[in-house]
Amino acid sequence: MAPAMESVVSIRGLNAWYGESHILHGVDLDVRKGEVVTLLGRNGAGRTTTLRAMMGLTGARTGSINVNGMETIQFAPHRVARLGIGYCPEERGIFASLTAEENLMLPPRLSSSVGGEPVQAMSVAEIYAMFPNLQERAHSPGTRLSGGEQQMLAVARILRTGARLLLLDEISEGLAPVIVQKLAEVILTLKRSGYTILLVEQNFRFAAPLADRFYVMEHGKVVLEFAQAQLPAHMNTLNELLGV
Amino acid sequence: MNPFDIPIQALLGQLLIGLVNGSFYAMLSLGLAVIFGLLGIVNFAHGALYMMGAFGAWILMDRFGLNYWYALLLVPLMIGALGVVIERIFLKRLYKLDPLYGLLLTFGLALIAEGIFRDQYGVSGQSYNVPDALQGATDLGFMVLPNYRAWVVLASLSTCLGTWFVIERTRLGATLRAATENPQMVQAFGINVPVMVMLTYGAGAALAALAGVLAAPVIQVTPLMGSNIIIVVFAVVVIGGMGSILGSVLTGLALGLIEGLTRVIYPEASNIVVFVIMAIVLVLRPAGLFGKEH
Ligand SMILES: Nc1ncnc2c1ncn2[C@@H]1O[C@H](COP(=O)(O)OP(=O)(O)O)[C@@H](O)[C@H]1O
Ligand SMILES: [Mg+2]
Numbered sequence: 001m002a003p004a005m006e007s008v009v010s011i012r013g014l015n016a017w018y019g020e021s022h023i024l025h026g027v028d029l030d031v032r033k034g035e036v037v038t039l040l041g042r043n044g045a046g047r048t049t050t051l052r053a054m055m056g057l058t059g060a061r062t063g064s065i066n067v068n069g070m071e072t073i074q075f076a077p078h079r080v081a082r083l084g085i086g087y088c089p090e091e092r093g094i095f096a097s098l099t100a101e102e103n104l105m106l107p108p109r110l111s112s113s114v115g116g117e118p119v120q121a122m123s124v125a126e127i128y129a130m131f132p133n134l135q136e137r138a139h140s141p142g143t144r145l146s147g148g149e150q151q152m153l154a155v156a157r158i159l160r161t162g163a164r165l166l167l168l169d170e171i172s173e174g175l176a177p178v179i180v181q182k183l184a185e186v187i188l189t190l191k192r193s194g195y196t197i198l199l200v201e202q203n204f205r206f207a208a209p210l211a212d213r214f215y216v217m218e219h220g221k222v223v224l225e226f227a228q229a230q231l232p233a234h235m236n237t238l239n240e241l242l243g244v
Numbered sequence: 245m246n247p248f249d250i251p252i253q254a255l256l257g258q259l260l261i262g263l264v265n266g267s268f269y270a271m272l273s274l275g276l277a278v279i280f281g282l283l284g285i286v287n288f289a290h291g292a293l294y295m296m297g298a299f300g301a302w303i304l305m306d307r308f309g310l311n312y313w314y315a316l317l318l319v320p321l322m323i324g325a326l327g328v329v330i331e332r333i334f335l336k337r338l339y340k341l342d343p344l345y346g347l348l349l350t351f352g353l354a355l356i357a358e359g360i361f362r363d364q365y366g367v368s369g370q371s372y373n374v375p376d377a378l379q380g381a382t383d384l385g386f387m388v389l390p391n392y393r394a395w396v397v398l399a400s401l402s403t404c405l406g407t408w409f410v411i412e413r414t415r416l417g418a419t420l421r422a423a424t425e426n427p428q429m430v431q432a433f434g435i436n437v438p439v440m441v442m443l444t445y446g447a448g449a450a451l452a453a454l455a456g457v458l459a460a461p462v463i464q465v466t467p468l469m470g471s472n473i474i475i476v477v478f479a480v481v482v483i484g485g486m487g488s489i490l491g492s493v494l495t496g497l498a499l500g501l502i503e504g505l506t507r508v509i510y511p512e513a514s515n516i517v518v519f520v521i522m523a524i525v526l527v528l529r530p531a532g533l534f535g536k537e538h
Contacts, residue, residue: 055432056432057428057432076431076438077428077431077432078431078432078433078434078435078436078437080432081431081432081433081434082434087432087433089429089432093426093429095421095422095425095426095429096425097421097422097424097425098418098421098422102415102418103422105415105418106418106419106422106430106433107433107434107435108433108434108435110434158433161433161434
Protein backbone atom coordinates (compact mmCIF):
# COMPACT_ATOMS: atom_id res chain seq x y z
CA MET A 1 0.00 0.00 0.00
CA ALA A 2 1.51 3.36 -0.99
CA PRO A 3 1.30 5.97 1.74
CA ALA A 4 -1.38 8.57 1.13
CA MET A 5 0.04 11.74 -0.37
CA GLU A 6 -0.46 13.90 2.69
CA SER A 7 0.78 11.37 5.24
CA VAL A 8 3.24 12.90 7.68
CA VAL A 9 3.85 9.53 9.27
CA SER A 10 3.44 6.22 7.53
CA ILE A 11 4.33 3.08 9.46
CA ARG A 12 4.33 -0.35 7.79
CA GLY A 13 5.02 -3.74 9.32
CA LEU A 14 6.80 -2.30 12.34
CA ASN A 15 8.33 -4.85 14.68
CA ALA A 16 10.19 -3.78 17.80
CA TRP A 17 12.04 -5.53 20.59
CA TYR A 18 13.28 -4.70 24.07
CA GLY A 19 16.29 -6.97 24.34
CA GLU A 20 14.87 -10.45 23.73
CA SER A 21 11.21 -9.46 24.18
CA HIS A 22 9.37 -9.05 20.91
CA ILE A 23 6.83 -6.29 21.65
CA LEU A 24 5.47 -4.92 18.35
CA HIS A 25 4.29 -7.44 15.75
CA GLY A 26 3.76 -5.61 12.47
CA VAL A 27 2.15 -2.27 13.29
CA ASP A 28 0.61 -0.32 10.37
CA LEU A 29 -0.36 3.27 11.04
CA ASP A 30 -0.75 6.58 9.18
CA VAL A 31 -0.99 10.12 10.44
CA ARG A 32 -1.94 12.78 7.91
CA LYS A 33 -1.02 16.41 7.99
CA GLY A 34 -3.07 18.40 10.51
CA GLU A 35 -4.78 15.35 11.97
CA VAL A 36 -5.20 14.41 15.60
CA VAL A 37 -4.93 10.63 15.75
CA THR A 38 -5.50 8.70 18.95
CA LEU A 39 -3.89 5.39 19.75
CA LEU A 40 -6.10 3.48 22.18
CA GLY A 41 -5.52 0.19 23.92
CA ARG A 42 -5.35 -1.55 27.25
CA ASN A 43 -2.30 -1.26 29.43
CA GLY A 44 0.56 -3.18 27.88
CA ALA A 45 -0.94 -3.17 24.36
CA GLY A 46 2.21 -1.59 22.92
CA ARG A 47 1.21 2.06 22.41
CA THR A 48 4.15 3.55 24.30
CA THR A 49 6.46 1.14 22.52
CA THR A 50 5.08 2.33 19.17
CA LEU A 51 5.99 5.94 19.99
CA ARG A 52 9.36 4.92 21.37
CA ALA A 53 10.07 2.84 18.27
CA MET A 54 9.24 5.87 16.12
CA MET A 55 11.81 7.86 18.10
CA GLY A 56 14.42 5.10 17.91
CA LEU A 57 14.31 4.47 21.64
CA THR A 58 13.60 0.72 21.65
CA GLY A 59 15.99 -2.12 20.93
CA ALA A 60 15.99 -3.67 17.46
CA ARG A 61 13.35 -2.52 14.93
CA THR A 62 12.29 -3.84 11.54
CA GLY A 63 9.75 -2.62 9.03
CA SER A 64 9.28 0.91 7.76
CA ILE A 65 8.74 4.26 9.49
CA ASN A 66 8.32 7.00 6.96
CA VAL A 67 8.34 10.60 8.24
CA ASN A 68 7.75 13.45 5.79
CA GLY A 69 8.71 11.11 2.98
CA MET A 70 11.93 9.95 4.63
CA GLU A 71 12.66 6.40 5.78
CA THR A 72 13.78 6.64 9.41
CA ILE A 73 13.94 3.03 10.58
CA GLN A 74 17.77 3.28 10.77
CA PHE A 75 17.84 6.76 12.34
CA ALA A 76 19.30 7.51 15.77
CA PRO A 77 16.86 9.41 18.05
CA HIS A 78 18.43 12.84 17.53
CA ARG A 79 18.05 12.55 13.76
CA VAL A 80 14.38 11.61 14.12
CA ALA A 81 13.77 14.62 16.37
CA ARG A 82 15.41 16.92 13.84
CA LEU A 83 12.77 15.97 11.27
CA GLY A 84 10.41 18.07 13.34
CA ILE A 85 9.00 15.56 15.83
CA GLY A 86 8.30 16.60 19.41
CA TYR A 87 8.07 13.64 21.79
CA CYS A 88 6.39 13.90 25.18
CA PRO A 89 7.04 10.60 27.01
CA GLU A 90 4.62 8.88 29.34
CA GLU A 91 6.89 9.48 32.36
CA ARG A 92 7.13 13.16 31.28
CA GLY A 93 10.93 13.23 31.38
CA ILE A 94 11.28 16.36 33.50
CA PHE A 95 14.86 16.76 34.69
CA ALA A 96 15.38 17.18 38.44
CA SER A 97 18.75 18.90 38.12
CA LEU A 98 17.34 21.57 35.81
CA THR A 99 15.02 24.42 36.72
CA ALA A 100 11.61 24.57 35.05
CA GLU A 101 12.94 27.18 32.67
CA GLU A 102 16.09 25.18 31.88
CA ASN A 103 13.81 22.23 31.14
CA LEU A 104 11.76 24.43 28.83
CA MET A 105 14.86 25.70 27.00
CA LEU A 106 16.59 22.30 26.78
CA PRO A 107 15.41 21.02 23.37
CA PRO A 108 17.21 22.96 20.65
CA ARG A 109 15.13 24.82 18.11
CA LEU A 110 14.86 23.14 14.73
CA SER A 111 16.92 24.57 11.94
CA SER A 112 15.13 27.16 9.84
CA SER A 113 13.36 24.75 7.51
CA VAL A 114 12.22 21.15 7.92
CA GLY A 115 10.97 19.11 4.98
CA GLY A 116 11.04 22.20 2.76
CA GLU A 117 8.74 24.19 5.04
CA PRO A 118 9.85 27.13 7.15
CA VAL A 119 9.78 26.34 10.87
CA GLN A 120 7.36 28.41 12.92
CA ALA A 121 8.24 27.83 16.56
CA MET A 122 6.26 29.20 19.49
CA SER A 123 8.14 31.92 21.32
CA VAL A 124 8.76 31.69 25.05
CA ALA A 125 6.31 34.56 25.54
CA GLU A 126 3.60 32.67 23.66
CA ILE A 127 4.31 29.56 25.69
CA TYR A 128 4.09 31.45 28.98
CA ALA A 129 0.83 33.00 27.79
CA MET A 130 -0.51 29.51 27.15
CA PHE A 131 0.82 28.12 30.46
CA PRO A 132 1.04 31.01 32.95
CA ASN A 133 1.94 28.67 35.86
CA LEU A 134 5.21 27.78 34.20
CA GLN A 135 6.40 31.37 34.31
CA GLU A 136 5.70 31.57 38.04
CA ARG A 137 7.66 28.38 38.64
CA ALA A 138 10.45 29.22 36.17
CA HIS A 139 13.26 29.00 38.73
CA SER A 140 12.07 25.98 40.71
CA PRO A 141 13.78 22.64 40.10
CA GLY A 142 11.77 20.81 37.45
CA THR A 143 10.61 17.94 39.63
CA ARG A 144 9.38 20.30 42.41
CA LEU A 145 6.51 21.30 40.15
CA SER A 146 3.11 19.69 40.70
CA GLY A 147 2.15 16.77 38.45
CA GLY A 148 -0.05 19.05 36.35
CA GLU A 149 2.66 21.68 36.01
CA GLN A 150 5.20 19.04 35.04
CA GLN A 151 2.85 17.74 32.36
CA MET A 152 2.34 21.25 30.98
CA LEU A 153 6.10 21.78 31.03
CA ALA A 154 6.64 18.53 29.13
CA VAL A 155 4.19 19.68 26.44
CA ALA A 156 5.41 23.30 26.38
CA ARG A 157 9.01 22.13 26.01
CA ILE A 158 8.39 20.51 22.62
CA LEU A 159 6.34 23.44 21.31
CA ARG A 160 9.28 25.83 21.66
CA THR A 161 11.38 23.80 19.19
CA GLY A 162 9.11 24.38 16.23
CA ALA A 163 8.22 20.69 15.91
CA ARG A 164 4.91 20.38 14.03
CA LEU A 165 4.36 16.68 14.66
CA LEU A 166 3.72 15.91 18.31
CA LEU A 167 3.79 12.46 19.91
CA LEU A 168 1.98 12.77 23.23
CA ASP A 169 1.92 9.76 25.55
CA GLU A 170 -0.86 9.68 28.18
CA ILE A 171 -0.75 13.39 28.92
CA SER A 172 -4.01 13.27 30.91
CA GLU A 173 -2.87 10.41 33.15
CA GLY A 174 -3.33 10.97 36.87
CA LEU A 175 -4.24 14.66 36.63
CA ALA A 176 -7.07 16.65 38.20
CA PRO A 177 -10.13 17.25 35.95
CA VAL A 178 -9.47 20.98 35.63
CA ILE A 179 -5.95 20.30 34.34
CA VAL A 180 -7.20 17.60 31.96
CA GLN A 181 -9.68 20.20 30.68
CA LYS A 182 -6.88 22.71 30.19
CA LEU A 183 -4.82 20.13 28.24
CA ALA A 184 -7.82 19.35 26.02
CA GLU A 185 -8.08 23.06 25.21
CA VAL A 186 -4.38 23.16 24.41
CA ILE A 187 -4.76 20.23 22.00
CA LEU A 188 -7.66 21.96 20.26
CA THR A 189 -5.69 25.20 19.98
CA LEU A 190 -2.73 23.34 18.51
CA LYS A 191 -4.97 21.51 16.09
CA ARG A 192 -6.47 24.81 14.91
CA SER A 193 -2.97 26.14 14.24
CA GLY A 194 -2.20 23.15 12.05
CA TYR A 195 -0.15 20.84 14.28
CA THR A 196 -0.25 17.11 13.56
CA ILE A 197 -0.73 15.11 16.73
CA LEU A 198 -0.46 11.43 17.61
CA LEU A 199 -2.07 10.99 20.99
CA VAL A 200 -1.69 7.85 23.08
CA GLU A 201 -4.52 7.67 25.60
CA GLN A 202 -6.00 5.49 28.25
CA ASN A 203 -8.60 8.13 29.04
CA PHE A 204 -11.17 7.55 26.32
CA ARG A 205 -13.40 10.42 27.45
CA PHE A 206 -10.45 12.82 27.06
CA ALA A 207 -9.47 11.54 23.63
CA ALA A 208 -12.88 10.94 22.06
CA PRO A 209 -13.85 14.55 21.29
CA LEU A 210 -10.33 15.54 20.18
CA ALA A 211 -9.44 12.91 17.61
CA ASP A 212 -10.09 12.81 13.87
CA ARG A 213 -9.22 9.13 13.75
CA PHE A 214 -8.65 6.27 16.17
CA TYR A 215 -6.45 3.22 16.21
CA VAL A 216 -6.87 0.45 18.75
CA MET A 217 -3.89 -1.75 19.62
CA GLU A 218 -3.80 -5.16 21.24
CA HIS A 219 -0.78 -7.44 21.82
CA GLY A 220 1.54 -5.28 19.76
CA LYS A 221 -0.76 -4.99 16.71
CA VAL A 222 -3.35 -2.55 15.41
CA VAL A 223 -6.69 -4.37 15.63
CA LEU A 224 -9.10 -1.58 14.71
CA GLU A 225 -9.05 1.72 12.87
CA PHE A 226 -11.92 4.15 12.37
CA ALA A 227 -12.72 7.83 11.90
CA GLN A 228 -14.50 10.19 14.32
CA ALA A 229 -17.78 9.85 12.39
CA GLN A 230 -17.75 6.07 12.91
CA LEU A 231 -17.28 6.38 16.66
CA PRO A 232 -20.90 5.68 17.65
CA ALA A 233 -20.96 2.57 15.46
CA HIS A 234 -17.84 1.24 17.17
CA MET A 235 -18.80 1.86 20.79
CA ASN A 236 -19.68 -1.79 21.45
CA THR A 237 -16.42 -3.11 20.02
CA LEU A 238 -14.52 -0.45 21.95
CA ASN A 239 -16.26 -1.51 25.13
CA GLU A 240 -15.05 -5.03 24.53
CA LEU A 241 -11.51 -4.05 23.60
CA LEU A 242 -10.93 -1.38 26.21
CA GLY A 243 -13.57 -1.90 28.86
CA VAL A 244 -14.55 1.79 28.61
CA MET B 245 56.06 17.58 69.30
CA ASN B 246 53.70 19.99 71.03
CA PRO B 247 51.49 21.51 68.36
CA PHE B 248 51.72 24.91 70.07
CA ASP B 249 55.46 25.04 69.50
CA ILE B 250 55.14 24.95 65.71
CA PRO B 251 56.58 28.05 64.13
CA ILE B 252 53.95 29.93 62.20
CA GLN B 253 56.19 30.11 59.11
CA ALA B 254 56.49 26.35 58.85
CA LEU B 255 52.77 25.95 59.38
CA LEU B 256 51.86 28.45 56.66
CA GLY B 257 54.44 26.93 54.34
CA GLN B 258 52.95 23.46 54.74
CA LEU B 259 49.42 24.78 54.40
CA LEU B 260 50.43 26.42 51.13
CA ILE B 261 51.88 23.15 49.85
CA GLY B 262 48.67 21.50 51.00
CA LEU B 263 46.65 24.06 49.10
CA VAL B 264 48.73 23.44 45.96
CA ASN B 265 48.21 19.67 46.26
CA GLY B 266 44.56 20.31 47.05
CA SER B 267 44.26 22.30 43.82
CA PHE B 268 45.47 19.28 41.87
CA TYR B 269 43.11 16.99 43.77
CA ALA B 270 40.28 19.39 43.00
CA MET B 271 40.98 19.58 39.27
CA LEU B 272 41.39 15.83 38.94
CA SER B 273 38.38 14.85 41.02
CA LEU B 274 36.26 17.39 39.15
CA GLY B 275 37.09 15.70 35.85
CA LEU B 276 36.48 12.26 37.33
CA ALA B 277 33.09 13.35 38.64
CA VAL B 278 31.98 14.81 35.31
CA ILE B 279 33.14 11.74 33.39
CA PHE B 280 31.51 9.35 35.84
CA GLY B 281 28.28 11.36 35.74
CA LEU B 282 27.86 11.24 31.99
CA LEU B 283 29.71 8.08 30.92
CA GLY B 284 29.25 5.96 34.03
CA ILE B 285 32.94 5.13 33.78
CA VAL B 286 35.34 5.25 36.70
CA ASN B 287 38.25 6.68 34.77
CA PHE B 288 41.32 4.97 36.14
CA ALA B 289 43.30 6.49 33.27
CA HIS B 290 42.91 9.92 34.84
CA GLY B 291 46.27 9.75 36.62
CA ALA B 292 47.99 8.67 33.41
CA LEU B 293 46.44 11.62 31.55
CA TYR B 294 47.76 13.92 34.29
CA MET B 295 51.20 12.31 34.00
CA MET B 296 51.14 12.71 30.21
CA GLY B 297 50.20 16.36 30.70
CA ALA B 298 53.34 16.94 32.75
CA PHE B 299 55.48 14.93 30.31
CA GLY B 300 53.87 16.80 27.43
CA ALA B 301 55.09 20.08 28.88
CA TRP B 302 58.56 18.64 29.44
CA ILE B 303 58.77 17.16 25.93
CA LEU B 304 57.60 20.38 24.28
CA MET B 305 60.37 22.21 26.13
CA ASP B 306 63.06 19.56 25.69
CA ARG B 307 62.45 18.65 22.04
CA PHE B 308 60.79 21.67 20.54
CA GLY B 309 61.93 24.49 22.78
CA LEU B 310 58.34 25.53 23.37
CA ASN B 311 58.00 27.23 26.73
CA TYR B 312 55.55 26.78 29.60
CA TRP B 313 52.91 29.13 28.19
CA TYR B 314 52.70 27.19 24.93
CA ALA B 315 52.50 23.98 26.93
CA LEU B 316 49.64 25.36 29.01
CA LEU B 317 47.64 25.79 25.82
CA LEU B 318 48.86 22.97 23.57
CA VAL B 319 49.16 20.04 25.96
CA PRO B 320 45.53 20.08 27.16
CA LEU B 321 44.44 20.27 23.52
CA MET B 322 46.59 17.31 22.55
CA ILE B 323 45.64 15.16 25.53
CA GLY B 324 42.01 16.21 25.02
CA ALA B 325 42.26 14.91 21.45
CA LEU B 326 43.82 11.71 22.76
CA GLY B 327 40.85 11.42 25.13
CA VAL B 328 38.47 11.73 22.19
CA VAL B 329 40.31 8.95 20.39
CA ILE B 330 40.24 6.71 23.49
CA GLU B 331 36.50 7.29 23.82
CA ARG B 332 35.84 6.47 20.16
CA ILE B 333 38.02 3.38 20.05
CA PHE B 334 37.46 1.85 23.49
CA LEU B 335 35.01 3.43 25.88
CA LYS B 336 31.99 3.74 23.62
CA ARG B 337 31.82 -0.04 23.43
CA LEU B 338 31.41 -0.32 27.19
CA TYR B 339 28.46 1.93 28.04
CA LYS B 340 25.93 -0.88 28.04
CA LEU B 341 28.09 -3.09 30.27
CA ASP B 342 28.69 -3.18 33.98
CA PRO B 343 30.83 -0.18 35.15
CA LEU B 344 33.49 -2.67 36.22
CA TYR B 345 34.51 -3.11 32.58
CA GLY B 346 35.19 0.59 32.17
CA LEU B 347 37.25 0.59 35.32
CA LEU B 348 39.32 -2.38 34.17
CA LEU B 349 39.81 -1.00 30.67
CA THR B 350 40.94 2.44 31.82
CA PHE B 351 43.18 0.80 34.43
CA GLY B 352 44.78 -1.24 31.64
CA LEU B 353 45.24 1.86 29.49
CA ALA B 354 46.89 3.63 32.43
CA LEU B 355 49.33 0.73 32.89
CA ILE B 356 50.20 0.78 29.19
CA ALA B 357 50.82 4.53 29.22
CA GLU B 358 52.90 4.26 32.35
CA GLY B 359 54.92 1.40 30.85
CA ILE B 360 55.65 3.30 27.65
CA PHE B 361 56.88 6.36 29.54
CA ARG B 362 58.97 4.21 31.90
CA ASP B 363 60.56 2.53 28.95
CA GLN B 364 61.34 5.84 27.26
CA TYR B 365 62.32 8.02 30.19
CA GLY B 366 63.06 5.74 33.17
CA VAL B 367 61.65 6.29 36.62
CA SER B 368 64.13 8.78 38.05
CA GLY B 369 62.20 11.76 36.81
CA GLN B 370 62.81 14.94 34.87
CA SER B 371 62.77 18.40 36.28
CA TYR B 372 60.94 21.26 34.65
CA ASN B 373 61.88 24.82 35.44
CA VAL B 374 59.51 27.38 36.81
CA PRO B 375 58.80 29.82 33.95
CA ASP B 376 60.77 33.07 34.19
CA ALA B 377 57.78 35.29 34.76
CA LEU B 378 56.78 33.28 37.83
CA GLN B 379 60.21 32.86 39.42
CA GLY B 380 60.86 34.27 42.85
CA ALA B 381 58.66 34.94 45.80
CA THR B 382 56.58 37.71 47.30
CA ASP B 383 57.04 38.74 50.91
CA LEU B 384 53.60 39.06 52.42
CA GLY B 385 54.97 40.17 55.80
CA PHE B 386 53.71 37.14 57.71
CA MET B 387 55.10 34.68 55.16
CA VAL B 388 57.09 34.45 51.94
CA LEU B 389 54.87 33.28 49.10
CA PRO B 390 56.58 31.58 46.13
CA ASN B 391 55.02 33.15 43.04
CA TYR B 392 54.65 29.92 41.12
CA ARG B 393 52.70 28.24 43.92
CA ALA B 394 50.39 31.22 44.15
CA TRP B 395 49.85 30.98 40.39
CA VAL B 396 49.03 27.26 40.58
CA VAL B 397 46.40 27.82 43.23
CA LEU B 398 44.93 30.75 41.34
CA ALA B 399 44.95 28.98 37.98
CA SER B 400 43.38 25.77 39.26
CA LEU B 401 40.76 27.55 41.30
CA SER B 402 39.79 29.67 38.29
CA THR B 403 39.62 26.54 36.14
CA CYS B 404 37.42 24.78 38.69
CA LEU B 405 35.21 27.82 39.10
CA GLY B 406 34.97 28.20 35.32
CA THR B 407 34.01 24.56 34.93
CA TRP B 408 31.44 24.91 37.69
CA PHE B 409 30.00 28.00 36.00
CA VAL B 410 29.70 26.28 32.64
CA ILE B 411 28.01 23.23 34.12
CA GLU B 412 25.65 24.95 36.54
CA ARG B 413 24.87 28.23 34.84
CA THR B 414 24.90 27.82 31.06
CA ARG B 415 22.72 26.14 28.48
CA LEU B 416 25.50 23.79 27.52
CA GLY B 417 25.79 22.81 31.17
CA ALA B 418 22.04 22.30 31.45
CA THR B 419 22.24 19.91 28.51
CA LEU B 420 25.11 18.08 30.18
CA ARG B 421 23.22 17.79 33.47
CA ALA B 422 20.12 16.57 31.65
CA ALA B 423 22.14 13.97 29.73
CA THR B 424 23.67 12.81 33.01
CA GLU B 425 20.13 12.17 34.30
CA ASN B 426 18.55 10.69 31.18
CA PRO B 427 20.65 10.55 27.99
CA GLN B 428 17.94 8.86 25.89
CA MET B 429 15.46 11.64 26.56
CA VAL B 430 18.01 14.31 25.71
CA GLN B 431 18.83 12.55 22.46
CA ALA B 432 15.12 12.36 21.62
CA PHE B 433 15.13 16.18 21.76
CA GLY B 434 17.53 16.28 18.83
CA ILE B 435 20.84 16.53 20.68
CA ASN B 436 23.65 14.32 19.45
CA VAL B 437 24.40 12.74 22.82
CA PRO B 438 27.11 10.33 21.61
CA VAL B 439 29.16 13.28 20.34
CA MET B 440 28.54 15.12 23.57
CA VAL B 441 29.77 12.12 25.56
CA MET B 442 32.89 11.95 23.41
CA LEU B 443 33.67 15.64 23.89
CA THR B 444 33.04 15.39 27.62
CA TYR B 445 35.63 12.66 27.97
CA GLY B 446 38.00 14.80 25.89
CA ALA B 447 37.35 17.78 28.16
CA GLY B 448 37.96 15.67 31.28
CA ALA B 449 41.24 14.44 29.77
CA ALA B 450 42.24 18.01 28.91
CA LEU B 451 41.52 19.08 32.49
CA ALA B 452 43.76 16.30 33.82
CA ALA B 453 46.50 17.31 31.38
CA LEU B 454 46.19 20.95 32.44
CA ALA B 455 46.72 19.87 36.04
CA GLY B 456 49.78 17.93 34.85
CA VAL B 457 51.28 21.00 33.12
CA LEU B 458 50.63 23.13 36.21
CA ALA B 459 52.28 20.46 38.37
CA ALA B 460 55.39 19.97 36.20
CA PRO B 461 57.45 22.80 37.77
CA VAL B 462 56.62 21.86 41.39
CA ILE B 463 57.23 18.11 41.24
CA GLN B 464 59.53 15.60 39.58
CA VAL B 465 58.00 14.66 36.24
CA THR B 466 57.99 10.85 36.44
CA PRO B 467 55.94 8.08 34.79
CA LEU B 468 54.69 7.12 38.25
CA MET B 469 53.33 10.52 39.25
CA GLY B 470 49.91 9.55 37.89
CA SER B 471 49.46 6.40 39.93
CA ASN B 472 50.82 8.18 42.99
CA ILE B 473 48.20 10.91 42.88
CA ILE B 474 45.25 8.96 41.51
CA ILE B 475 44.86 6.81 44.61
CA VAL B 476 44.51 9.93 46.76
CA VAL B 477 42.17 11.49 44.21
CA PHE B 478 39.90 8.45 44.32
CA ALA B 479 39.84 8.75 48.10
CA VAL B 480 38.88 12.42 47.62
CA VAL B 481 36.06 11.39 45.32
CA VAL B 482 34.83 8.79 47.80
CA ILE B 483 34.92 11.34 50.61
CA GLY B 484 33.21 14.09 48.61
CA GLY B 485 30.72 11.83 46.88
CA MET B 486 30.04 11.83 43.16
CA GLY B 487 27.00 14.07 43.52
CA SER B 488 28.28 17.60 43.17
CA ILE B 489 30.89 19.54 41.20
CA LEU B 490 31.42 22.12 43.91
CA GLY B 491 31.56 19.29 46.45
CA SER B 492 34.46 17.58 44.71
CA VAL B 493 36.37 20.88 44.41
CA LEU B 494 35.88 21.78 48.08
CA THR B 495 36.75 18.27 49.22
CA GLY B 496 39.93 18.29 47.12
CA LEU B 497 41.10 21.59 48.58
CA ALA B 498 40.15 20.66 52.13
CA LEU B 499 41.97 17.34 52.00
CA GLY B 500 45.09 19.01 50.58
CA LEU B 501 45.03 21.42 53.52
CA ILE B 502 44.43 18.63 56.04
CA GLU B 503 47.40 16.73 54.60
CA GLY B 504 49.55 19.85 54.92
CA LEU B 505 48.44 20.38 58.50
CA THR B 506 49.17 16.76 59.34
CA ARG B 507 52.68 17.12 57.91
CA VAL B 508 53.34 19.82 60.50
CA ILE B 509 51.63 18.25 63.49
CA TYR B 510 52.36 14.58 62.98
CA PRO B 511 54.37 14.00 59.79
CA GLU B 512 54.23 10.21 60.08
CA ALA B 513 50.50 10.27 59.40
CA SER B 514 50.51 12.70 56.48
CA ASN B 515 50.38 9.96 53.83
CA ILE B 516 47.48 8.11 55.39
CA VAL B 517 45.32 10.86 56.86
CA VAL B 518 43.21 11.05 53.69
CA PHE B 519 42.50 7.32 53.86
CA VAL B 520 41.63 7.47 57.54
CA ILE B 521 39.12 10.21 56.73
CA MET B 522 37.82 8.12 53.86
CA ALA B 523 37.23 5.16 56.16
CA ILE B 524 35.38 7.33 58.67
CA VAL B 525 33.22 8.94 55.96
CA LEU B 526 32.42 5.53 54.48
CA VAL B 527 31.14 4.36 57.83
CA LEU B 528 29.15 7.49 58.67
CA ARG B 529 27.99 8.68 55.24
CA PRO B 530 28.54 6.01 52.58
CA ALA B 531 27.42 8.29 49.73
CA GLY B 532 30.09 10.85 50.65
CA LEU B 533 29.84 14.32 52.15
CA PHE B 534 28.14 15.90 49.14
CA GLY B 535 26.75 12.75 47.51
CA LYS B 536 23.08 12.01 47.23
CA GLU B 537 21.84 8.83 48.88
CA HIS B 538 20.00 6.65 46.38
N1 LIG C 1 11.74 -1.60 28.76
C1 LIG C 1 11.01 -2.71 28.55
N2 LIG C 1 11.59 -3.92 28.55
C2 LIG C 1 10.87 -5.06 28.32
N3 LIG C 1 9.54 -5.06 28.09
C3 LIG C 1 8.89 -3.88 28.08
C4 LIG C 1 9.59 -2.64 28.31
N4 LIG C 1 8.69 -1.64 28.26
C5 LIG C 1 7.50 -2.21 27.99
N5 LIG C 1 7.60 -3.56 27.88
C6 LIG C 1 6.52 -4.51 27.59
O1 LIG C 1 6.01 -4.18 26.33
C7 LIG C 1 4.61 -4.36 26.30
C8 LIG C 1 3.96 -3.10 25.78
O2 LIG C 1 4.16 -2.06 26.70
P1 LIG C 1 3.77 -0.57 26.38
O3 LIG C 1 4.19 -0.22 25.02
O4 LIG C 1 4.31 0.26 27.50
O5 LIG C 1 2.18 -0.62 26.45
P2 LIG C 1 1.12 0.56 26.59
O6 LIG C 1 1.81 1.86 26.44
O7 LIG C 1 0.13 0.29 25.52
O8 LIG C 1 0.52 0.42 27.95
C9 LIG C 1 4.20 -4.73 27.71
O9 LIG C 1 3.99 -6.12 27.75
C10 LIG C 1 5.37 -4.34 28.55
O10 LIG C 1 5.51 -5.21 29.65
MG1 LIG D 1 2.03 3.37 27.83
